Amino acid sequence: MSLRKPPAERGGWIRTIRIAGQAYHLAVGEYPDGLPCEMSIYHRSAQIRGYADQLLRVGSRVLQLSGGSISELHWMAEGWRGQRIEPADTRWRSPLDAVGRILLERYPLPR
Secondary structure (H helix, E strand, C coil): CCCCCCCCCCEEEEEEEEECCEEEEEEEEECCCCCEEEEEEECCCHHHHHHHHHHHHHHHHHHHHCCCCHHHHHHHHHHHCCCCCCCCCCCCCCHHHHHHHHHHHHCCCCC
């Protein structure tokens, strides 16, 4: 398996997610072809930020090792979607649920 390194300069996007009144900032970097190459999440609480960001770092590595494979992204996002970990509210079951659902919406499988 070869590593597809993210370019030094890359595009991407940031989305603010509100869960139980708390703001999270999801950042996704993209390869030039538009596939995601790295993900991170920021929250003011080090504990909450820690578990979610570590999982997204592992996810970023999986994406880089798979060459930005959309099927690998879906495999990860499907695993995160629906996870219930506090904080939660009526829209999002956890920060990971939010990330999984947002990624599945933003990067649909080709038809």
